[in-house]
Amino acid sequence: MNKNDTLVKTLFVGISLCLVCSVIISSAAVGLRDQQKYLKQKDQQSKILSSAGLLTNQKSIEELFSAIEERVINLDTGEYEDSLDPKSFDGKKFEAEDYSRDPLTSIKLTTDVDISSLKRRENFKKIYIYKEENEIKAIILPVRGLGLWGTLYGYLAIESDLNTIIGLEYFSHKETPGLGAEVDNPRWKSQWKGKNIYSSAGEIKIEVIKGLVEPESPEKKYQVDGLSGATVTSRGVSNMLSFWLGELGYAKFLNRLKEEIERKESLNV
């Protein structure tokens, strides 16, 4: 018998190998954690800025992002939730998605309203507000929803009239490169600018249509070209906007904010 094949030697090699490997891995994980967190945060911040068209090369992302106000809102009441600190509100994964798993902080969605296959919806959301001279210029709302292969996570930026879109930016998705992943194509993304969400009657009209938008169509201010070869992704994008801009999404908050802005304007006049 080989001298290495004794029970003692086997246990010794096994245990010491495990110890050495675990020490190396855990020290790498701990040592690199801050750097990883920093990059992840920077990536997210750059997407938030770019959805609102604020990303420029002249200034660093930190500098640009310092102008953005973070607030936590309650989706059921539409009010700001100041008891929750936005700085520490971030979920472990993306944009507080973990809060949607906890029955205390989320509601279950029935299949007829769950058009974006979210299953549960968190009650609190962190949103981002960009102000210039104390006047709201852009509101950036996190959105998510099912595409073809998985959930798309992104930010929708709207103007202070709460109806005109500034941009839509995704920071995480699993769509097919070249087809569904064209949601990242700058040319496609540029179409969102200036589109309207609600009709004058208050209905959600914005959608990604199949094919190209007719230049003559009266509906064109609510429509965005479909991604060719990616019908399911296009529909996913439409659905997630309808969901998050609807009653179960940000509608209550947006209505309340609209009143607030109007009240402020009437005072100024």
Place this chain on the structure above:
Amino acid sequence: MSKSREILLNPIFNDNPIALQILGICSALAVTTNLYPTLLMCIALTAVICLSNLIVSVIRNQIPTNVRMIVQITIIASLVVLVDELLKAYDYETSKTIGVFVALIVTNCIVMGRAEAFAMQNGPWLSFLDGLGNGLGYSLILIVVATIREFLGSGSLFGYEILVLTQNGGWYLGNNYMVLSSSSFLIIGLFIWLLRSWKTEQIEEPEYKVARNNLETKEAGTRV
């Protein structure tokens, strides 16, 4: 050719892990839509295979034979986690797209195959070179596949647009088949065909042959 040079260069054309041994093609299918992530994947795999060969070779005389595969896989898995953490810390954008495939290097047959077949029998320096050679052999195929796929599928190389796509207002209609994983099979197949027409000694003996009238010749044989 000296021994170490042979060990280093052989796996590139003469004994390529993907083209001749048909090992490790899973990641060759998945990460090769664009050149940049492919390059990072190649570096990651080459680093893992070099280090795992080196470590396995250094401790090979201490490894009990009945648990040697467990020991090898533990070493490989630790290295993979390390590479994955480093990637996340230094290139978050790319790690979002290839992260899961980096983690899957653990199951890449080339890495464990070399540890078992070469590093367990040879010294550290030669094992390191063998790892490097196999890593380069793997990288060669991946880079060829990724160049073809990115060029025909997205009209660009390393993300720089060369053929302007129709969706960006140009003339080139991207080949949608090339952005799907299955196109890698086609390209790897063509590559193997080219390689074997050049190096004919790589052509395998057919495993099964249909003989003409097997029974008749046998019967004729017994009759005589």
